[in-house]
Amino acid sequence: MSEAIIQVNHLGKEFGSHSVLRDIDFSVYPQDVTSIIGPSGSGKSTLLRCINMLEIPSTGAILYHGTDITDRRVKVEAYRAKVGMVFQNFNLFNNKTVLGNCMAGQTRVLKKSREEAHRKAIFYLEKVGMAEYINAKPRQLSGGQKQRVAIARALAMEPEVLLFDEPTSALDPQMVGEVLQVMRQLVKEGLTMIIVTHEMAFARDVSKHVIFMTDGVIEEQGTPQTIFENPASDRTREFLGRFRNA
Amino acid sequence: MTSSIPADFFGRILYLLERYGMSFLRGAGVTMAIALVGTLIGCVIGFAVGVVQTIPVSKRDRLPRRILLKTVKVILSAYVEIFRGTPMMVQAMFIYYGSQTLFKINMSMWFAAYFIVSINTGAYMAETVRGGILSIDPGQTEGAKAIGMTHFQTMTSVILPQALRNIMPQIGNNLIINIKDTCVLSIIGTVELFFAAKGVAGTFYTYFEAFTIAMVIYFIMTFTCSRILRWAEHRMDGPDNYDLANLDTLTQTSGMYPFKKRRTGDE
Numbered sequence: 242m243s244e245a246i247i248q249v250n251h252l253g254k255e256f257g258s259h260s261v262l263r264d265i266d267f268s269v270y271p272q273d274v275t276s277i278i279g280p281s282g283s284g285k286s287t288l289l290r291c292i293n294m295l296e297i298p299s300t301g302a303i304l305y306h307g308t309d310i311t312d313r314r315v316k317v318e319a320y321r322a323k324v325g326m327v328f329q330n331f332n333l334f335n336n337k338t339v340l341g342n343c344m345a346g347q348t349r350v351l352k353k354s355r356e357e358a359h360r361k362a363i364f365y366l367e368k369v370g371m372a373e374y375i376n377a378k379p380r381q382l383s384g385g386q387k388q389r390v391a392i393a394r395a396l397a398m399e400p401e402v403l404l405f406d407e408p409t410s411a412l413d414p415q416m417v418g419e420v421l422q423v424m425r426q427l428v429k430e431g432l433t434m435i436i437v438t439h440e441m442a443f444a445r446d447v448s449k450h451v452i453f454m455t456d457g458v459i460e461e462q463g464t465p466q467t468i469f470e471n472p473a474s475d476r477t478r479e480f481l482g483r484f485r486n487a
Numbered sequence: 488m489t490s491s492i493p494a495d496f497f498g499r500i501l502y503l504l505e506r507y508g509m510s511f512l513r514g515a516g517v518t519m520a521i522a523l524v525g526t527l528i529g530c531v532i533g534f535a536v537g538v539v540q541t542i543p544v545s546k547r548d549r550l551p552r553r554i555l556l557k558t559v560k561v562i563l564s565a566y567v568e569i570f571r572g573t574p575m576m577v578q579a580m581f582i583y584y585g586s587q588t589l590f591k592i593n594m595s596m597w598f599a600a601y602f603i604v605s606i607n608t609g610a611y612m613a614e615t616v617r618g619g620i621l622s623i624d625p626g627q628t629e630g631a632k633a634i635g636m637t638h639f640q641t642m643t644s645v646i647l648p649q650a651l652r653n654i655m656p657q658i659g660n661n662l663i664i665n666i667k668d669t670c671v672l673s674i675i676g677t678v679e680l681f682f683a684a685k686g687v688a689g690t691f692y693t694y695f696e697a698f699t700i701a702m703v704i705y706f707i708m709t710f711t712c713s714r715i716l717r718w719a720e721h722r723m724d725g726p727d728n729y730d731l732a733n734l735d736t737l738t739q740t741s742g743m744y745p746f747k748k749r750r751t752g753d754e
Contacts, residue, residue, distance in 0.1 A: 295633070321632060321634065321635040323635075325633065326633035328626065332630030333630065334627060334644075335649060336649045345644055349636060349640050349644055350634060350636055374732075376729040376730050376732060377729040381729060391630075394634065
């Protein structure tokens with residue numbers, strides 16, 4: 242087995258006296274697709290935000306190629322440039338066009354030339370089927386289009402790992418389809434991804450590893466077969482019951 | 488000479504304009520110059536202070552950095568509170584005469600005029616900018632952080648352009664207030680429009696006529712500025728339509744074609 246890209250060790254997070262994550266342990270290997278599922282409020286999104294250091298973990302460590310990024314001497318910006326994130330609410334830059342959104346990180350963070358950034362931006366926008374819309378502003382796009390641009394923006398940084406925080410939860414069923422289609426394409430191309438999602442069929446089909454969370458702890462983790470067909474925990478069975486009967 | 492002044496109101500106004508038109512214009516010019524420069528420098532001060540005041544302090548930062556930031560923030564809020572909390576007229580007296588008495592600095596009247604308006608506008612703008620920054624959805628900051636931007640990069644390429652657009656009406660407000668409020672600088676001897684009008688009024692004892700002219704000039708200046716700023720705001724919003732780019736050169740027939748904005752995602 243190759244070396245893990247991200248290794249989460251005994252991670253805990255408290256907001257004041259309220260503990261939202263306890264003793265989280267898992268590893269992500271190159272080209273793995275890891276899905277995090279579970280009921281709302283179970284800490285899935287907080288966990289993902291901790292991995293990108295948008296929330297600072299209270300205890301434990303997150304190792305990126307063996308370096309603990311929760312160490313305050315580590316430059317989080319350089320780490321974030323390698324570990325991209327796609328948000329539930331897209332978070333596209335409202336003051337920039339579609340093209341500007343996909344170029345900003347490349348020119349300002351990676352210090353690429355405008356020509357190269359432009360070329361890369363177009364390349365990834367084509368991949369998500371949004372290259373025609375380079376001149377549009379985010380407010381002129383539909384939700385599904387915005388999310389596809391957000392994915393292109395993250396891909397343009399050529400990250401090692403891409404984190405998805407409920408990328409389809411704010412979309413209607415048709416738009417969910419177009420975004421999932423793009424994500425399936427990325428899975429096929431071997432991108433390492435961690436996906437927090439409520440799309441159970443999608444998680445089952447594309448994941449290599451599934452993590453089921455309840456009340457801030459990992460209740461159960463394993464292959465999609467184990468979690469979806471033969472869960473060990475009653476709570477997993479209960480949560481997935483509705484989906485399996487459907 | 489005084490005997491030749493007309494007896495009727497409009498006649499007197501024309502007479503004043505004919506003889507003292509230039510001094511009104513010069514006064515208006517000084518008023519506009521101080522108001523424009525003061526607002527501009529005030530905006531720069533306001534942006535600087537507003538940005539520093541919104542720097543997040545996290546537990547990850549080192550202690551010296553946290554102490555430094557805290558100290559700077561306290562000093563800056565003291566500046567804002569003092570200059571917002573005292574009348575500009577009193578500040579003018581205090582700074583112009585105080586600098587001579589206390590620090591033996593012989594400030595020129597012109598420097599004092601620009602300085603007072605700038606620093607006053609800066610104090611108001613600091614709060615406006617802070618509000619503008621806070622009004623931007625935190626998601627914008629997160630989006631920028633997630634692609635590896637530093638706080639400075641996030642501010643300059645994502646947050647401030649949007650905050651600037653949101654506070655444009657308030658910048659316009661400040662400019663208009665400054666055009667009117669420069670008249671308090673007459674107290675330190677700045678010959679702006681109010682001072683000029685007062686001078687002309689005193690010569691022939693024609694207060695009503697001279698200040699009618701001043702009123703009209705003030706209104707023309709403020710109204711023109713507010714229209715220009717409205718237009719600038721409109722420009723900043725950009726076009727409502729966008730062009731679909733045709734990137735596949737093989738299928739390119741007519742290049743770009745316009746695409747009307749539609750409300751929802753009906754692609």
